[in-house]
Amino acid sequence: MTERVSSVDVHDIRFPTSRDRDGSDAMNPFPDYSAAYIVLRTTAGAEGHGLVFTVGRGTEIQVAAVRSLASMVLGQPVAELVADPGALARRLVGDSQIRWLGPEKGVVHMAAGGLVNAVWDLAARRAGKPLWKHLADLSPEQLVAQIDFRYLRDALTEDEALDLVTRAADGRAERERLLRAEGYPAYTTTPGWLGYDDEKLARLCVEAVESGFELIKLKVGGDLADDVRRMDIARRAVGPKIGIAVDANQVWGVPDAIAWMRELRAFNPYWIEEPTSPDDVLGHAAIRAALAPIRVATGEHTHNAVMFKQLLQAGAVDVVQIDACRVGGVNENLAILLLAAKFGVPVCPHAGGVGLCEMVRHLAMFDFVAVSGSLDNRYIEYVDHLHEHFVDPVRVQRGRYLAPTAPGMSAELHPASRDAYRFPDGPEWADGQR
Amino acid sequence: MTERVSSVDVHDIRFPTSRDRDGSDAMNPFPDYSAAYIVLRTTAGAEGHGLVFTVGRGTEIQVAAVRSLASMVLGQPVAELVADPGALARRLVGDSQIRWLGPEKGVVHMAAGGLVNAVWDLAARRAGKPLWKHLADLSPEQLVAQIDFRYLRDALTEDEALDLVTRAADGRAERERLLRAEGYPAYTTTPGWLGYDDEKLARLCVEAVESGFELIKLKVGGDLADDVRRMDIARRAVGPKIGIAVDANQVWGVPDAIAWMRELRAFNPYWIEEPTSPDDVLGHAAIRAALAPIRVATGEHTHNAVMFKQLLQAGAVDVVQIDACRVGGVNENLAILLLAAKFGVPVCPHAGGVGLCEMVRHLAMFDFVAVSGSLDNRYIEYVDHLHEHFVDPVRVQRGRYLAPTAPGMSAELHPASRDAYRFPDGPEWADGQR
Numbered sequence: 066m067t068e069r070v071s072s073v074d075v076h077d078i079r080f081p082t083s084r085d086r087d088g089s090d091a092m093n094p095f096p097d098y099s100a101a102y103i104v105l106r107t108t109a110g111a112e113g114h115g116l117v118f119t120v121g122r123g124t125e126i127q128v129a130a131v132r133s134l135a136s137m138v139l140g141q142p143v144a145e146l147v148a149d150p151g152a153l154a155r156r157l158v159g160d161s162q163i164r165w166l167g168p169e170k171g172v173v174h175m176a177a178g179g180l181v182n183a184v185w186d187l188a189a190r191r192a193g194k195p196l197w198k199h200l201a202d203l204s205p206e207q208l209v210a211q212i213d214f215r216y217l218r219d220a221l222t223e224d225e226a227l228d229l230v231t232r233a234a235d236g237r238a239e240r241e242r243l244l245r246a247e248g249y250p251a252y253t254t255t256p257g258w259l260g261y262d263d264e265k266l267a268r269l270c271v272e273a274v275e276s277g278f279e280l281i282k283l284k285v286g287g288d289l290a291d292d293v294r295r296m297d298i299a300r301r302a303v304g305p306k307i308g309i310a311v312d313a314n315q316v317w318g319v320p321d322a323i324a325w326m327r328e329l330r331a332f333n334p335y336w337i338e339e340p341t342s343p344d345d346v347l348g349h350a351a352i353r354a355a356l357a358p359i360r361v362a363t364g365e366h367t368h369n370a371v372m373f374k375q376l377l378q379a380g381a382v383d384v385v386q387i388d389a390c391r392v393g394g395v396n397e398n399l400a401i402l403l404l405a406a407k408f409g410v411p412v413c414p415h416a417g418g419v420g421l422c423e424m425v426r427h428l429a430m431f432d433f434v435a436v437s438g439s440l441d442n443r444y445i446e447y448v449d450h451l452h453e454h455f456v457d458p459v460r461v462q463r464g465r466y467l468a469p470t471a472p473g474m475s476a477e478l479h480p481a482s483r484d485a486y487r488f489p490d491g492p493e494w495a496d497g498q499r
Numbered sequence: 500m501t502e503r504v505s506s507v508d509v510h511d512i513r514f515p516t517s518r519d520r521d522g523s524d525a526m527n528p529f530p531d532y533s534a535a536y537i538v539l540r541t542t543a544g545a546e547g548h549g550l551v552f553t554v555g556r557g558t559e560i561q562v563a564a565v566r567s568l569a570s571m572v573l574g575q576p577v578a579e580l581v582a583d584p585g586a587l588a589r590r591l592v593g594d595s596q597i598r599w600l601g602p603e604k605g606v607v608h609m610a611a612g613g614l615v616n617a618v619w620d621l622a623a624r625r626a627g628k629p630l631w632k633h634l635a636d637l638s639p640e641q642l643v644a645q646i647d648f649r650y651l652r653d654a655l656t657e658d659e660a661l662d663l664v665t666r667a668a669d670g671r672a673e674r675e676r677l678l679r680a681e682g683y684p685a686y687t688t689t690p691g692w693l694g695y696d697d698e699k700l701a702r703l704c705v706e707a708v709e710s711g712f713e714l715i716k717l718k719v720g721g722d723l724a725d726d727v728r729r730m731d732i733a734r735r736a737v738g739p740k741i742g743i744a745v746d747a748n749q750v751w752g753v754p755d756a757i758a759w760m761r762e763l764r765a766f767n768p769y770w771i772e773e774p775t776s777p778d779d780v781l782g783h784a785a786i787r788a789a790l791a792p793i794r795v796a797t798g799e800h801t802h803n804a805v806m807f808k809q810l811l812q813a814g815a816v817d818v819v820q821i822d823a824c825r826v827g828g829v830n831e832n833l834a835i836l837l838l839a840a841k842f843g844v845p846v847c848p849h850a851g852g853v854g855l856c857e858m859v860r861h862l863a864m865f866d867f868v869a870v871s872g873s874l875d876n877r878y879i880e881y882v883d884h885l886h887e888h889f890v891d892p893v894r895v896q897r898g899r900y901l902a903p904t905a906p907g908m909s910a911e912l913h914p915a916s917r918d919a920y921r922f923p924d925g926p927e928w929a930d931g932q933r
Contacts, residue, residue: 093595121596122567123607129563130606133556161527162555168749168777168800171605172564173557216776219753219785315602319653342650343602344805346780347812351653366602371778378781 073135086260091286092314097121113187130176147188151211170368181394186474197430205230248465252444257283270302277464286313296332308335336360349381365415389424417448423475454482507569520694525720526748531555547621564610581622585645604802615828620908631864639664682899686878691717704736711898720747742769770794783815799849811842823858851882857909888916
């Protein structure tokens with residue numbers, strides 16, 4: 066009998082992170098890191114796990130969206146799904162009625178991405194490989210066929226993509242060996258949350274350097290005098306050689322971003338992240354031109370490949386920050402990795418949150434092995450929260466992500482965590498603290 | 500006792516328009532025109548009505564989003580809400596947790612817009628004026644205070660906006676008189692749906708001209724030979740003087756759009772609408788440069804003012820097509836009208852669907868009276884479907900929208916229609932045809 070998808074369960078999971086102001090920034094003072102968590106099961110008892118990261122209120126909307134789209138996955142033959150997740154991605158993203166609610170953005174697009182990722186998880190498990198390796202083992206033709214080029218051809222054609230991936234075959238085995246031996250560079254955001262006091266900031270900065278990180282990140286944009294003081298503290302703590310990226314989380318308009326960052330220039334910031342609206346391609350280009358050589362980074366809220374395409378076409382970014390959950394899943398992230406490679410811009414994935422580190426490391430490692438072939442100026446974000454809830458958590462040693470070896474995409478939460486943090490009726494919430 | 504918002508009811512309303520292929524285009528072959536319909540009631544028995552237009556599947560997601568955001572409206576003092584809907588708009592759009600699901604785009608942004616519009620409806624009813632007049636009677640300072648300039652100042656500052664509105668005071672009374680006497684120009688999309696056969700197309704084209712329309716619109720992008728044949732039929736039917744706009748509903752990439760439209764150039768299209776992804780600002784600019792003097796139009800899927808800002812900054816559009824439901828409500832549309840006026844680009848609102856004609860006429864008429872002061876190259880879209888369900892339906896005579904006189908924003912559906920088309924349990928759906 067044909068194996069089919071027999072159930073798609075979607076759970077509202079919330080961690081009460083706002084109680085300690087972990088994750089606090091200028092735009093998100095009190096986030097409760099959360100997820101619309103997806104478990105897809107097959108008639109043969111196999112599972113695929115996916116999630117859409119959220120920050121508290123509104124997770125119920127994301128859950129509703131995944132449930133609505135799940136009808137397009139339920140009952141599907143598993144062999145076809147895992148052989149070609151791109152076909153599912155096209156159906157989910159292209160549904161002619163649901164498309165009105167995006168298109169290709171926001172709640173419905175992230176819902177599609179969560180389901181597509183759950184299918185990739187299932188596919189990698191069946192292949193017995195971690196996702197990065199499963200992707201790297203696809204042929205150039207298979208990889209390129211997984212991408213929807215409809216709106217991308219003015220920047221990247223199928224032929225160019227195929228050429229890019231084919232050329233990257235050179236040195237692949239050596240890069241895979243290197244990756245397994247030495248891991249992938251990480252940077253840490255742990256010291257820099259806006260809600261932390263100066264003593265905690267200084268202490269965490271020193272600990273970050275001692276742990277082997279070469280790049281740390283501070284949140285900025287709340288108050289200029291505070292930012293100057295905190296940058297000074299951080300710079301003194303880490304010394305002149307460690308990079309300090311700063312992140313404004315979209316609080317500024319274009320003129321504010323330029324003026325504010327000029328005041329922080331003396332501390333040699335490595336990049337300014339999300340200086341303004343994530344939708345403002347031309348604004349990022351203007352900010353980059355005004356602030357060079359400070360790098361401009363964005364991407365965690367960049368809602369699809371068309372936006373990344375324009376950021377690259379306009380010369381608006383020095384750093385492409387893909388996110389495992391924002392876009393329409395692995396397939397759209399493949400397109401973004403290829404676009405970045407075509408334009409020669411390094412990818413430094415956004416992570417943290419719930420499971421973002423676990424998932425996105427696969428994409429960065431795949432990129433190193435099979436697309437860009439480079440680690441130069443490339444770092445995966447690392448935040449040391451909530452990993453204990455994952456079955457296949459990240460391992461970071463001496464400032465580097467070790468390559469995962471367990472089959473799948475690593476989104477699976479421990480059943481005990483799913484139960485404890487279920488909203489609103491799990492024991493962590495039913496105590497009335499919400 | 501202070502009057503407060505006592506309830507916010509949200510209904511899933513769907514019209515089975517796909518049965519006759521009304522509304523069919525290259526991207527939406529079978530839409531069921533629908534709405535997340537909002538009724539806000541106060542402790543004094545007053546009502547405000549709003550809606551978010553959708554096209555069928557997924558309306559339940561939009562309903563869930565409005566219900567989640569409604570908690571920020573419930574219990575609010577009515578006098579404060581109606582005196583400053585902009586404050587509510589900022590709270591809804593800026594919520595630090597829900598914002599993650601956008602930001603300012605898709606399902607959560609449209610939900611905010613629907614609630615903001617319901618408050619404007621309530622405000623205009625209390626003022627005893629149709630919304631266009633209520634807005635036109637605000638002082639320049641009050642108007643400008645309704646706009647969030649955070650991400651707009653590189654294109655339009657508060658001072659420039661104030662100057663723009665203040666200068667438009669000249670001739671206002673005469674324009675209001677003209678509007679009441681002669682109405683506002685309309686164009687019609689009724690002839691051009693992709694699902695109509697050639698005979699119906701020709702007949703409806705002739706009827707449109709006889710009814711006094713100077714501009715009609717055809718859907719294109721399904722099949723090139725069909726489009727050439729249909730444009731030929733339409734051009735013969737309407738003669739050389741009537742404008743024929745064409746609308747591709749995003750089916751093309753940038754190179755396809757240019758190549759396809761070159762084949763239709765001989766029929767002198769008035770504009771090409773949605774030639775590619777609504778997110779592709781640079782793509783629209785490239786298409787416009789390649790196809791001039793054919794105008795480029797977009798906006799019904801342009802998800803916020805930051806995107807409109809860039810379309811204008813990049814010289815990407817000749818026509819700005821605001822939509823009553825896509826962005827964060829009246830307040831964000833005020834920003835878009837001011838941006839368009841600053842850049843000297845005419846606004847031709849998107850309408851049709853469910854209640855879009857009813858609502859958006861208020862914004863266009865306000866723009867004529869109090870912002871742009873012009874009717875040149877300006878037309879509101881008109882589609883003659885579903886108006887019978889509205890309490891204050893549009894009236895179009897000799898190709899012009901008459902100015903509405905009933906207080907409010909005109910989103911109110913007849914109670915009988917709400918009952919009949921309620922999904923999935925209303926009698927129009929419970930018959931098993933879905």
